[in-house]
Each structure stands twice: as C-alpha cells, then as structure tokens.
Amino acid sequence: MPARYVIDKERRLVISTGWGRLSLTDIQAQRDQLLSDPNFDPEYNQLVDATAVTDFEPTSAEIRFLAQRRIFSGTSRRALVGSSPLIYGVARVFQVHHEFSQAPSQVTVFYDMAAALRWLGAEEPSRIAV
Numbered sequence: 001m002p003a004r005y006v007i008d009k010e011r012r013l014v015i016s017t018g019w020g021r022l023s024l025t026d027i028q029a030q031r032d033q034l035l036s037d038p039n040f041d042p043e044y045n046q047l048v049d050a051t052a053v054t055d056f057e058p059t060s061a062e063i064r065f066l067a068q069r070r071i072f073s074g075t076s077r078r079a080l081v082g083s084s085p086l087i088y089g090v091a092r093v094f095q096v097h098h099e100f101s102q103a104p105s106q107v108t109v110f111y112d113m114a115a116a117l118r119w120l121g122a123e124e125p126s127r128i129a130v
Contacts, residue, residue, distance in 0.1 A: 003030045007039045019052035042073045051083040067097035076105040079116035
C-alpha cells in the first residue's frame with residue numbers, strides 16, 4: 001500500500017504520507033486503519049503529504065465520497081500538500097467537495113510543506129521518515 005500515517009501525540013497531528021500511484025482502495029485502507037488505531041483522536045489536525053504521489057486513480061465521484069466521509073472533527077485543520085499541478089488539483093477538488101459536506105473541518109491545499117505546517121501551527125516533521 002503506497003500510503004501510511006504517523007500519529008504525533010505531542011503535536012496533536014496525524015501525518016499521512018502517500019507515494020506512487022494511489023487508489024481509492026489504498027486511501028480507504030489507510031483511513032480504516034487510522035480509525036481503528038487506539039492512538040487516533042479525531043480532534044487532532046492532519047497533514048497529508050502527497051508530494052511523492054505520481055498518479056491518483058480515484059474518479060471525481062470517488063473523491064466526493066472521500067471528502068464527505070468524515071473522520072476528523074469539525075474543529076480539526078487538515079492541510080493537503082501536493083507538489084505537482086495534477087495532485088494539487090485533485091486536492092482542490094477534495095477541498096471543494098469537503099466544504100459542501102454536512103460537517104466539514106477546515107481543509108486547505110498547499111504546494112509548500114513549510115506553509116502547510118505554519119497553517120497547522122506545527123514544526124517541520126524532520127524526524128518522520130518517508
């Protein structure tokens with residue numbers, strides 16, 4: 001599975017990392033794993049590092065499904081970072097669908113990891129290996 005996460009309890013942050021070609025199955029498997037993790041707190045913020053993702057398989061309808069499936073609280077901040085125009089664009093589609101869901105949290109899309117971390121109020125996760 002080209003996706004994993006780390007829960008940083010100290011910073012109250014879930015760091016989700018993807019690489020290569022991501023499918024809906026990959027994303028759902030990681031979400032299901034996160035939801036069953038006893039260390040997961042839906043009040044935490046989330047950093048989605050998609051800078052190493054090269055392709056994204058889910059359709060627009062599947063992106064809408066993902067955006068509407070709530071796993072974080074409405075007060076959580078979620079930063080999505082994509083370094084290519086394709087991945088950034090897919091993340092923006094997710095953001096728009098999420099904003100129109102029944103109970104959105106705050107989702108913002110970035111090209112720049114440092115800007116995303118500042119928005120989350122977190123320091124650079126240098127100790128987290130990709």
